[in-house]
Structures are given as structure tokens and as C-alpha cells.
Amino acid sequence: MTVLLFLLAVGAVISGCGTDGTDAGEPPSRELEVGVLYEQGAPLYDMVHTIGAGLEHDTTGARVRYTFNNTAARPAIETRMLAGNALDVDLVFDGMDANTFDWVDGGFLMDLSDAMAEPRPDGSRWQDDFHPLFRRSMTYKGRIYAAPEQVVLHLLHYNQGLFDAWGLQPPTTWEQLLQLCEVIEAKGVAPIAVSGQVNFYVGMWFDHLLQQQAGADAVHDHLYANPSIPLAEDPRALRAAQQMHALREKGYLIDGWEGTDFTTTQIYFFQGRAAMILMGSWLMTEMKDSIPPDFHLGVAPFPQVEGAAEAAAYFGRVLSWSVSAHTQEPALAVEYVRRLTSRRAAEIRARDLGAISPVAGAPMPDGVHGIERVLTGADDAEFIYYNYGVTSARFGLADAWYNPLVEMWLGRHTPEQALREIDANLVAVRAQRGAGK
Numbered sequence: 145m146t147v148l149l150f151l152l153a154v155g156a157v158i159s160g161c162g163t164d165g166t167d168a169g170e171p172p173s174r175e176l177e178v179g180v181l182y183e184q185g186a187p188l189y190d191m192v193h194t195i196g197a198g199l200e201h202d203t204t205g206a207r208v209r210y211t212f213n214n215t216a217a218r219p220a221i222e223t224r225m226l227a228g229n230a231l232d233v234d235l236v237f238d239g240m241d242a243n244t245f246d247w248v249d250g251g252f253l254m255d256l257s258d259a260m261a262e263p264r265p266d267g268s269r270w271q272d273d274f275h276p277l278f279r280r281s282m283t284y285k286g287r288i289y290a291a292p293e294q295v296v297l298h299l300l301h302y303n304q305g306l307f308d309a310w311g312l313q314p315p316t317t318w319e320q321l322l323q324l325c326e327v328i329e330a331k332g333v334a335p336i337a338v339s340g341q342v343n344f345y346v347g348m349w350f351d352h353l354l355q356q357q358a359g360a361d362a363v364h365d366h367l368y369a370n371p372s373i374p375l376a377e378d379p380r381a382l383r384a385a386q387q388m389h390a391l392r393e394k395g396y397l398i399d400g401w402e403g404t405d406f407t408t409t410q411i412y413f414f415q416g417r418a419a420m421i422l423m424g425s426w427l428m429t430e431m432k433d434s435i436p437p438d439f440h441l442g443v444a445p446f447p448q449v450e451g452a453a454e455a456a457a458y459f460g461r462v463l464s465w466s467v468s469a470h471t472q473e474p475a476l477a478v479e480y481v482r483r484l485t486s487r488r489a490a491e492i493r494a495r496d497l498g499a500i501s502p503v504a505g506a507p508m509p510d511g512v513h514g515i516e517r518v519l520t521g522a523d524d525a526e527f528i529y530y531n532y533g534v535t536s537a538r539f540g541l542a543d544a545w546y547n548p549l550v551e552m553w554l555g556r557h558t559p560e561q562a563l564r565e566i567d568a569n570l571v572a573v574r575a576q577r578g579a580g581k
Contacts, residue, residue, distance in 0.1 A: 161563045174204075174206045175208075176206065176208045176232050176471075177210075177233075178210060179210075179211055179465075180212060181213065191489070191496070195483050196309075208480070213231060225468075228470060232468050233468075234468065235288045235464065237289050238283075238464060238531035240281050242533065243536050251468055252351045252468065253289045253439070254467040254478075255288070256466075256478070257287045257288045259482075270291070271288065274502050274503060274504060275502055275504040275519065276504075276523050280527065281461075289466055291465055292502035293484055293485050294462075295425070295462050296425050296503060296516065298348060298423070298459040298460055298462050298530060299377060300314065300315075300422055301441060302442045302444065303439070304440035304442035306333065308440075312328075314442060314444035320385065320447060321447045325391070325396040329395065334397065334418040335396040336395075336418060337417070337421040338397055338401050338422070339401065339408075339409040340403060341403065341405045341406065342405070343550050346553055347531070350384060350385065352387050352422075353387050353388055354380070354381060354450065356452035356457075357384045357452060358381060362378075362380075367532055367533075367545065375566055376563040376564045384557060385560075387449070388552070388559075389553070389559045398417065410427065414431065414436060441512050441513065442512070446515050457521065457526035457527065458526070460528075460529075461530050465481050465484060485502075491506060495510065497509075534546075540573065547569075549562055
């Protein structure tokens with residue numbers, strides 16, 4: 145699954161030095177507990193450990209411990225935060241995800257604004273290292289609470305080998321995508337791989353199309369506020385649903401998609417059974433060691449819908465690290481985050497792990513056709529938190545939003561029926577929100 149499907153592991157608490165038998169001549173231990181998203185032995189874990197080891201080497205008495213803090217671990221990690229025993233460094237905040245703002249409002253996170261603005265000897269500042277597209281993810285109410293480490297983007301991944309053999313280019317417009325699907329289907333290959341067992345992998349097609357037709361603000365109104373009109377009465381939403389539905393109606397989806405899980409779907413793509421898959425760029429990092437050596441991967445942004453009201457936005461997430469407001473080692477924690485998000489670390493992640501960096505001008509991963517052009521001209525583009533944050537929202541918002549779209553692709557709903565069901569679901573979610581206040 146994505147890099148955001150996490151493993152639970154809580155480290156043992158290590159007591160301080162001094163009266164526990166430590167030699168009186170030794171410097172006191174300065175312990176730092178940092179979150180890590182991967183199991184020991186994984187390449188990304190090893191890189192984090194290398195950064196911690198460097199900090200230990202350069203700082204007298206420093207000791208860094210690593211605690212798994214991914215999705216399955218979040219309940220335990222957040223219980224610790226509420227109890228006053230937070231990780232010193234954690235991935236807990238995103239300035240584009242309103243579901244994380246309570247951690248700032250509750251006083252749990254350190255304000256990094258001063259550290260980010262401090263001039264270096266060459267006059268540059270930490271905050272200037274990052275691409276403008278991703279700076280919004282760092283901030284809340286004009287202050288900085290996180291430093292970005294890597295970026296995941298929704299990208300149209302395609303089989304470069306097949307495209308080259310057939311003389312095809314990745315689509316830049318929706319009409320080109322449909323024409324491309326027609327050509328690919330005639331070759332006996334499924335145009336699009338998708339997992340019907342993961343509703344947001346289906347629904348991300350609608351997310352992108354609706355953003356272009358209606359704009360992100362209108363979508364957020366439906367999801368998190370009170371829209372002026374229901375989706376079913378909005379012609380922009382109907383156009384987006386109809387465009388998505390056309391992929392199913394024209395037979396462009398891989399056979400058996402309805403019951404296929406995400407891992408199998410990705411394997412089918414790398415086996416050449418489908419030519420394209422809309423997926424997060426985590427596909428490049430998670431499957432790096434499983435991609436056949438003769439497979440050539442290409443990526444492109446989601447195509448632009450001709451005549452749409454909005455330019456195609458970037459959807460994704462910035463993995464950003466925050467420092468606990470209650471850490472006993474604030475300077476050490478900030479220095480760890482500074483090293484984790486440095487240009488040097490970005491270069492290593494791109495080279496060895498295939499990760500996209502938020503550092504401006506950092507190299508893109510090697511061996512992926514088109515990746516170097518993904519962020520070209522993106523300084524003024526719109527960046528939207530992937531899935532509009534619904535997968536981390538409460539009250540079943542993800543199922544309310546995405547399940548009717550799955551039903552539409554299964555042939556059980558027309559586009560109009562799917563939108564009406566989403567509207568009804570959202571009314572129920574809003575009622576639960578109101579009751580929960």
C-alpha cells in the first residue's frame with residue numbers, strides 16, 4: 145500500500161544517566177526519540193539511522209532512539225502525546241490537512257519559524273531550501289510547524305517500454321488520454337490498472353476531474369462545510385462524474401479490477417498487463433526492489449481537461465517532521481530535523497530510494513522517464529492535499545465520498561445516482577460532526 149500504511153512498534157523507555165551506574169566522568173546522555181516510518185532493515189530506515197548516527201557522532205552525549213510511528217502506530221503515538229510523553233520528532237502535522245491543526249492549537253508542537261528564518265553564513269535560510277509549491281504544508285496561521293522531508297504526488301504512471309514500442313506519448317489532455325486508451329485497447333493490453341478493493345484509488349480519478357471542473361474550494365465546501373448546492377445539482381460535478389464513468393463504459397479498465405487488491409494491481413502493471421496506473425509516487429519507492437529489471441517506468445501529471453474552469457492541480461502529500469513543544473532537547477531535535485531535510489539527504493533519497501524531494505533544485509530520481517519535468521513550471525501551481533484529507537477524516541468521510549464512485553464503476557449507479565448518494569452520505573457526516581461538537 146502507500147508509504148502511509150504504518151507498523152506499530154513502541155520502544156522501551158530509556159532512563160537518564162548519572163545515578164544509574166554511569167561513570168561520573170562521562171557526560172550526561174542527551175536522548176532523542178524520533179519517529180521512523182519503516183521497519184528496521186528497510187532502506188529508508190537505514191537512511192534515518194545514518195542521520196541519527198551522524199548526530200550522535202557530532203554531539204557529545206547524544207543518543208537517538210527510533211520508534212515506528214506510521215498509520216497502525218498512530219493511536220499509541222497520539223495517546224503518548226496527550227499524556228505528555230510525545231516523541232521528540234514526529235510526523236504529525238500538515239498545513240494542508242485541517243485534521244492536524246488541533247496539535248498546534250493544543251500547544252503540542254514547537255514553532256519552528258525562528259529556526260527556519262535564521263540566516264546562515266552565506267545569507268540563505270533553512271526555509272528557503274524548499275520548493276514554493278510545498279511551503280503551505282509547513283505553515284499554520286503564518287507560523288512554521290514542520291519541515292518537509294519528501295513528497296508523494298499523484299502521477300499517471302505508464303509503461304515506457306510499451307509506449308516506445310507503439311510510438312506513443314503520455315497524454316497532456318483528457319481527450320488525448322481517451323484516444324490513447326483506444327489505441328492501447330486495440331493492442332490487446334488494458335489501458336488502465338486500478339484496484340477496486342481500495343475505494344480512494346478508484347475515487348482519485350474523480351478528485352482530479354472535479355478539481356478542474358469546480359475548483360478545490362468548492363470541493364472542500366462539500367466535504368467540510370455547507371455547500372450552496374448539492375453535488376447532484378451542480379453541472380460541474382456531473383461533468384466530472386460522467387468523464388470518470390466513461391473510462392468504465394468504454395472498457396478501459398483492467399479485467400477483474402473489481403476484486404483486485406492494490407499489490408496485485410501494481411504487479412499486473414509491472415507485468416505489462418496494463419499500460420497505465422494513476423498512483424502516488426510512492427509506487428516508485430515501495431516497488432523499487434520489485435520492478436523487473438527490463439521494465440521502464442514513465443510518469444506524467446494528470447491530464448488537463450479541455451475547457452475546464454481550473455488548471456490541473458498537483459495532488460499529493462509532503463511528509464513533514466515536527467518537534468514536540470515539550471521536548472527536553474529542543475536544539476538537538478531541531479538539528480536532527482535540519483539534517484533529515486537537508487539537500488544532501490534529499491540527494492541520497494533521490495539516488496538510492498527513488499524519492500521526490502521538496503528541496504528546490506534537488507535532483508529527481510534516476511531511471512524514471514518524465515520525472516524531471518513533473519515540477520517544471522510548478523512555482524505558481526496549486527498543490528492539494530491528496531484525497532482532500534478525507535482518508536484521515538472522522539465520521540466515515542472517506543467511505544461517504546468514495547464508495548458511491550466505486551458503485552458507479554461497478555455499473556450499479558449512473559453518475560447522477562452516485563452524486564445523489566454522495567450528497568446523502570455527506571448530510572449524515574455533517575450531522576455526526578454537529579453532534580460531536
